[in-house]
Amino acid sequence: MTLAARVIPCLDVSAGRVVKGVNFQNLRDMGDPVELAAHYASQGADEITFLDVTATVDGRATTYDVVQRTAEQVFVPLTVGGGVRSVEDVARLLSVGADKVGVNSAAIARPELIDEIADRFGAQVLVLSLDVKRAAGTRSGFVVTTHGGRTETTLDAADWAREATERGAGELLVNSIDADGTKDGFDLELVRLMREIAPVPVIASGGAGSAADFPPAIAAGADAVLAASVFHGGQLSIGDVKDALRGAGVVVRNTASGEDRSA
Numbered sequence: 383m384t385l386a387a388r389v390i391p392c393l394d395v396s397a398g399r400v401v402k403g404v405n406f407q408n409l410r411d412m413g414d415p416v417e418l419a420a421h422y423a424s425q426g427a428d429e430i431t432f433l434d435v436t437a438t439v440d441g442r443a444t445t446y447d448v449v450q451r452t453a454e455q456v457f458v459p460l461t462v463g464g465g466v467r468s469v470e471d472v473a474r475l476l477s478v479g480a481d482k483v484g485v486n487s488a489a490i491a492r493p494e495l496i497d498e499i500a501d502r503f504g505a506q507v508l509v510l511s512l513d514v515k516r517a518a519g520t521r522s523g524f525v526v527t528t529h530g531g532r533t534e535t536t537l538d539a540a541d542w543a544r545e546a547t548e549r550g551a552g553e554l555l556v557n558s559i560d561a562d563g564t565k566d567g568f569d570l571e572l573v574r575l576m577r578e579i580a581p582v583p584v585i586a587s588g589g590a591g592s593a594a595d596f597p598p599a600i601a602a603g604a605d606a607v608l609a610a611s612v613f614h615g616g617q618l619s620i621g622d623v624k625d626a627l628r629g630a631g632v633v634v635r636n637t638a639s640g641e642d643r644s645a
Contacts, residue, residue, distance in 0.1 A: 386633045388428035388606035389596075389623050390585065391613045393418060395434050395464075398448055400614065413614065415448055419456045422613065425620035427458055428635055431555070431608060433484065433511070434464030446478050453479020461555075463511050469498050472507070484555060486511040487528035490535060490542070493549060500550025505582075510551035514539045514572060515559045522575055531559045539572075544579050554580050555608065558588035563611055565591025568599040577603025593622045597630035 393400050393415045400413050419430050432452065434445055449462050462475050463484025472483045483503075489495045489510065499508050515534065517525035524539035543554055556576050558569035568589045576584045586604035590596060596607045607627075612618040624634045 385605070386428075386635045387600050387604075387627055388585075389426075389620055389627070389634070390429045390431055390461075390606055390608040391418075391422040391427050391620065392431045392433060392587065392608050392610040394610060395432060395445065395448065398445055416451045416455060418614065419452045419460075422620060423456045423458050426624065426635070427620050428606070429459040429461060429481075430456060431461045431463070431484070432480075433462075446474060449475060449480060450478040461509055463509065463555075468495070469502050472499050472503060476503070476507070482507055482509050482553070484509040484511040486513065489546065490526065490528055490537065493545065496546055496549040496551055500552070505550050505552030508551050509553045509555050509585075510543070510546045511555045511557070512539060512543060513557050513559055524572060524575065527559060531562075540575055540579055543576055547580055547582050551582065553583045553585065555585045555587060557608075561589030562587075564589055565612065567591060567595040568602075568604075568607070570598055570602040573599055573602040573604050591617075593618055593626035596623050596626055597632060600627065600632050601630075 395415050400415050400418055422430060432449060453460055459481040460479060461482040461484055462480040463486065466472060466483055466485050467488040475483050485495060513527045513531045514524045515527055516523060520538045522538050522540035526535050526537040526539050526542050527533055528535060554576055556572060558572050561569045566589055568586050573586045583605035584603060585606040585608050586599040587608040590609035590612050599607050627634050
């Protein structure tokens with residue numbers, strides 16, 4: 383059976399508010415995360431991703447009360463990331479309503495964290511978030527960054543993705559910092575690279591500007607597509623994206639009933 387492609391709005395949160403910028407810079411206020419999450423759920427979002435984009439930079443934990451208030455009102459799977467440094471952080475997020483937890487900077491600093499989370503909670507709970515930039519001189523042409531894209535590492539993106547999945551990451555959220563917020567389309571080369579090496583689902587993120595940008599990401603190998611600014615700004619609804627995917631022959635969940643159907 384063909385699995386339905388997922389459409390996922392992303393709530394980048396800072397100080398309890400949804401924010402968005404370009405290339406992770408010049409963040410501007412986009413609204414209340416609880417209200418936006420409920421709005422997208424009503425439109426038929428398959429999941430919602432909640433990323434506290436300044437938690438790691440500020441050296442603090444994710445805003446648990448916002449996660450809990452969101453989970454109380456939104457009944458679709460909720461992935462939460464940002465500031466997750468230990469299995470205890472994961473346990474607390476799950477206890478306040480998260481279904482999956484994303485890790486990035488802390489896992490790069492201590493890769494064993496991936497093993498610990500997967501061993502305790504299962505791979506299905508763990509999403510590895512990769513903030514990736516193009517970089518000359520790397521084996522794959524892409525390098526991993528940390529701290530919300532502010533710090534470039536020496537890790538080749540393909541090598542790190544492979545290691546993380548071997549350690550137990552159950553899903554890859556691959557965000558192109560070069561494309562982020564530009565609305566020029568997903569980085570299809572990056573999506574194809576991750577599909578080639580990853581035995582787990584791949585979520586494409588960064589660069590969506592129109593409904594037409596989404597089908598090519600699925601065709602390149604993504605299992606799910608994630609976007610923020612086109613949804614927050616009202617240019618597109620979840621239904622618009624699903625209509626475009628369905629029109630390209632991609633199986634999606636029906637926005638109204640939750641049932642799978644294809645074109």
